[in-house]
Amino acid sequence: MLSKNKIKLLTSLKQKKYRQQHGLFVAEGIKTIQELLNSNLVLQQLYTRITFNLDTSLETLITETDLKKISFLKTPNQALAVFKIPDSKPLPKTGLILVLDAVRDPGNLGTIIRLCDWFGIYNLVCSEQTVDCFNPKVIQATMGSITRVQIHYTDLNDYLSSTSLPVYGAFMDGNTVYQETLMKEGVLVMGNEANGISEAIEKLVTKRISIPRFGSIQETESLNVATATAILLSEFKRR
């Protein structure tokens, strides 16, 4: 049986503050955990209903009742693993880089990480206001893609001021992406769900691009940030 203190520690990892304090994050479900185990991530402890045949010091078999107590899911899925948050890496200077300016929804960030993985974007640079990629909902939504995309959190003002790459930004009133020259190396900035790219960051964008609207009634407000990212990454990569 898990001790009260252990349960308290594990459930605290739902909050960014405690993830940072302990340097740990949680992943759930056999498939996701398996993908994370096959990556460079370091397992701290696995709590599971069924054995993964790991080193016994790393694996704790637990009851359904205990799993329910520590799980963040409505329907716990056999196992919960605690991994160490990896050290941060140097910011990328080359290649095609996706930048997120305050994307807040964990589902959107998870979907965007999967898109980066699909399109071979190896670096995702997020503003400090972007939802934490070790948030359990993000981890669930990435379906393991988080192991193949390097995610950085930094001050975007500093980062974009110092890059020598062209800085593309998605705006409602930008040039149509279908006719724009898109460089193989560059930075693509996507903005917040409600407010788009912030004013300070807008000043650092060198090419404003847009996905044209085809509906005749023209009332649709905007595309969801994840679907807009999908279309723009497809445009960058197909050429």
Place this chain on the structure above:
Amino acid sequence: MLSKNKIKLLTSLKQKKYRQQHGLFVAEGIKTIQELLNSNLVLQQLYTRITFNLDTSLETLITETDLKKISFLKTPNQALAVFKIPDSKPLPKTGLILVLDAVRDPGNLGTIIRLCDWFGIYNLVCSEQTVDCFNPKVIQATMGSITRVQIHYTDLNDYLSSTSLPVYGAFMDGNTVYQETLMKEGVLVMGNEANGISEAIEKLVTKRISIPRFGSIQETESLNVATATAILLSEFKRR
């Protein structure tokens, strides 16, 4: 104060069975309700904290406590409206038509309806196994786009067997969409989140298309159905 029976009726509309029985569905939030009021949909009754200045027989001012009782949201948003489910329309025979084969997630369907609206796709044909578009979560996710896209539910086998348009289907192993000739008029079929397009429907597809994967590790399983739809609709419309 709302009667117990009224509350029971309203909350029952969370379930498809009761929506169909009563021919009614629920929309919440001032902005969404306003968009629906500005469309051809017929309001049955509005329950609200603040007046919309409608005909008094259509508007019921209610307390916060009553709103909480009838709302499907964690944080109720000022108003809840009940609209009549519109009569079904004839199935589309021309234009670019999106077809969904058992898409189950309300968020995905909502996002796809917004995409149709953005890209000027006026007809969305769904299999009977696709989540109901009058599900409250779908209505919330469409952000009003549901008023501008005609959504049909039908037997896809019959529908696709009788169409004279080319039938494109999204598969993991299809021809790359970037090189495929895409007709202005046609049917694009997207499959279920976990299983893709079903075997029976696969036989009716005349052109198998795919979004190429660019990641070098090639482990990403697949794109989410909403992001894949975004990319494919963009490809159909940009040319």
